[in-house]
Amino acid sequence: MFPLLFLLFLQFLPVSSEDFLVKIQTENDEEARNIAEYYGFALNRKLKSFDNLYIVSEYLDDNLHLEHIVSELLQHEKVHMIEKLDNFGRFARKEMATAKKYENLWQLEPSMRIEEAWKTGFNGSKVTIAIVDDGIDESHIDLKNSFSPNFSFDFVKFGNYPKPDKRENELHGTQCAGLVSMSGNKCGLGVGHGAILGGIKLLGPKLLNDALEADALAFQKDKIDIYSVSWGPKDDGITADGPKQLTSRAISDGFQYGRQGKGNIFIWASGNGGNSGDNCALDGYVNNEFTITFGVVNSDGTPASYAEGCSAVLSAISGGDSSIRTTGFDSKCSHISGSSASAAIASGIVGLALQANPSLTQRDVQKLIIESSDISKIHNISFQTNGAGYNFHQKVGFGLLDAEKMVKLAKEWKHVEKQKELLVKTKLIYSTTPLIEIKLSDEVKSIERVILSMDIYHETRGELSMYLESPQGTISEILPKRITDKNANLINWKFISVNFFGEHSEGNWKIHLKTSKPFVLRNLSLKITGI
Numbered sequence: 001m002f003p004l005l006f007l008l009f010l011q012f013l014p015v016s017s018e019d020f021l022v023k024i025q026t027e028n029d030e031e032a033r034n035i036a037e038y039y040g041f042a043l044n045r046k047l048k049s050f051d052n053l054y055i056v057s058e059y060l061d062d063n064l065h066l067e068h069i070v071s072e073l074l075q076h077e078k079v080h081m082i083e084k085l086d087n088f089g090r091f092a093r094k095e096m097a098t099a100k101k102y103e104n105l106w107q108l109e110p111s112m113r114i115e116e117a118w119k120t121g122f123n124g125s126k127v128t129i130a131i132v133d134d135g136i137d138e139s140h141i142d143l144k145n146s147f148s149p150n151f152s153f154d155f156v157k158f159g160n161y162p163k164p165d166k167r168e169n170e171l172h173g174t175q176c177a178g179l180v181s182m183s184g185n186k187c188g189l190g191v192g193h194g195a196i197l198g199g200i201k202l203l204g205p206k207l208l209n210d211a212l213e214a215d216a217l218a219f220q221k222d223k224i225d226i227y228s229v230s231w232g233p234k235d236d237g238i239t240a241d242g243p244k245q246l247t248s249r250a251i252s253d254g255f256q257y258g259r260q261g262k263g264n265i266f267i268w269a270s271g272n273g274g275n276s277g278d279n280c281a282l283d284g285y286v287n288n289e290f291t292i293t294f295g296v297v298n299s300d301g302t303p304a305s306y307a308e309g310c311s312a313v314l315s316a317i318s319g320g321d322s323s324i325r326t327t328g329f330d331s332k333c334s335h336i337s338g339s340s341a342s343a344a345i346a347s348g349i350v351g352l353a354l355q356a357n358p359s360l361t362q363r364d365v366q367k368l369i370i371e372s373s374d375i376s377k378i379h380n381i382s383f384q385t386n387g388a389g390y391n392f393h394q395k396v397g398f399g400l401l402d403a404e405k406m407v408k409l410a411k412e413w414k415h416v417e418k419q420k421e422l423l424v425k426t427k428l429i430y431s432t433t434p435l436i437e438i439k440l441s442d443e444v445k446s447i448e449r450v451i452l453s454m455d456i457y458h459e460t461r462g463e464l465s466m467y468l469e470s471p472q473g474t475i476s477e478i479l480p481k482r483i484t485d486k487n488a489n490l491i492n493w494k495f496i497s498v499n500f501f502g503e504h505s506e507g508n509w510k511i512h513l514k515t516s517k518p519f520v521l522r523n524l525s526l527k528i529t530g531i
């Protein structure tokens with residue numbers, strides 16, 4: 001009696017299908033399938049953007065055998081790696097409260113001089129911009145001319161067209177697409193209305209995993225110039241999360257090898273969690289060595305209160321308190337606001353600059369953005385000036401982006417020299433002192449980014465704040481306090497600062513820690529990139 005009951009009970013347990021990422025060294029998908037099946041896995045699909053990587057799921061519903069079949073599979077000479085895929089959620093940066101309505105994005109205040117940039121003859125023509133989001137209603141009268149299926153894919157349903165689900169109100173991607181490239185038939189002109197538009201659907205009702213996310217962000221990386229992204233981990237002031245292993249590789253490979261070696265431009269919105277005390281230092285997509293992040297300012301030139309700030313923010317876009325007309329479903333128009341709009345508008349502006357000079361590398365674009373940003377129209381915050389004379393602030397980076405200046409500078413741009421890198425792993429793996437000093441050589445004469453990585457052990461990490469001080473005396477807040485974050489520890493975290501741009505590396509770098517509680521730092525390393 002007992003065994004029968006037990007069996008019945010088992011049948012009602014949901015059979016959780018665990019997904020794994022497996023590297024199988026073969027060009028032959030049938031062979032890969034046979035290998036997977038022989039060991040008790042079902043082969044779901046091959047990744048589109050990586051060689052020899054497959055998603056498989058276990059089909060035995062008896063978890064006791066799992067460890068066993070995983071280690072059996074690894075014995076096969078053609079199987080080089082197997083990794084369990086954990087599920088997680090990623091969230092579109094939704095609408096924010098607005099005070100002003102704009103029918104045309106080029107009228108946003110303070111002016112980003114978009115119309116002036118168009119008048120110099122650029123509209124993003126021949127530049128490919130992909131919106132990585134919840135799909136694009138590509139039949140819209142303002143999108144159908146720019147949309148290209150060549151650079152589009154639905155990673156939710158594995159289909160060629162990135163169709164949004166209208167019943168689920170998956171409108172966000174379509175709205176962002178409009179700001180980038182709408183053609184002016186009905187809802188206005190997108191910033192890069194001559195650009196080629198790709199739609200990469202990644203957000204949907206299902207949870208994501210590392211393989212899906214990486215596959216989407218590496219999709220067509222030779223041809224896609226700009227990936228416009230305005231989603232991420234929860235902006236709740238508690239979460240500290242970022243890209244996992246393969247997605248991190250997708251982003252760094254894109255930077256290094258994408259666009260035939262010139263580097264993909266990943267443009268990220270800094271996040272909408274400012275009012276919940278959130279900060280993009282705890283968002284590993286924004287606070288990332290290889291992405292470019294924008295903040296947002298209101299029409300009066302003050303930073304939007306909901307916008308997150310951090311030392312990785314490079315520049316800012318206007319429209320913070322504005323609702324901007326863009327494309328909607330079924331050839332209708334809609335309005336969008338929030339930091340999502342800033343990533344899309346910034347992608348369009350960078351698209352204009354890439355048309356002006358298609359040879360620009362990712363690092364050229366980074367420097368060009370800094371040189372084309374201006375603090376004169378930004379109010380109510382006090383900027384710091386770094387040792388190379390650049391003004392910066394965590395919420396707006398080096399200021400408001402000026403599209404006209406950017407295309408003009410792009411045309412006559414002198415490429416930045418080959419990148420140098422200075423890496424110091426300190427012998428110190430255990431420290432509780434509130435001041436850590438690291439002495440560096442003069443290897444880097446002009447800094448691009450500073451990357452500080454460490455494991456932090458702290459009972460309530462939200463109570464800890466951290467500042468990095470350069471030999472030239474610039475102080476960059478790399479970790480602010482987050483009063484709502486009562487979680488312990490922050491392991492294997494990288495803090496990125498762009499605030500030292502143009503300074504030199506030589507001398508004593510100081511890490512200042514502020515907390516009333518005991519803490520331990522381990523595995524500290526300081527990396528400086530630049531020329």
Ligand SMILES: *[C@@H]1O[C@H](CO)[C@@H](O)[C@H](O)[C@H]1NC(C)=O
Nearest residue numbers: 147148149150151196197223
């Ligand atoms: C898309 O691919 C087709 C077929 O290869 C090609 O003819 C077309 O020019 C491509 N479109 C773009 C925008 O690259």
Ligand SMILES: *[C@@H]1O[C@H](CO)[C@@H](O)[C@H](O)[C@H]1NC(C)=O
Nearest residue numbers: 121122123124125183193194
């Ligand atoms: C964009 O500009 C190019 C010239 O650079 C022109 O041929 C094209 O028609 C323009 N596209 C749009 C949509 O206005």
Ligand SMILES: *[C@@H]1O[C@H](CO)[C@@H](O)[C@H](O)[C@H]1NC(C)=O
Nearest residue numbers: 298300301302303379380381
């Ligand atoms: C900006 O600062 C000025 C002077 O301190 C103040 O009068 C004004 O209300 C502030 N504006 C905003 C939007 O905070």
Ligand SMILES: *[C@@H]1O[C@H](CO)[C@@H](O)[C@H](O)[C@H]1NC(C)=O
Nearest residue numbers: 429454455491492522523524
């Ligand atoms: C961090 O340090 C610990 C202890 O020294 C070590 O076991 C671990 O592998 C290190 N982690 C990394 C990412 O280097």
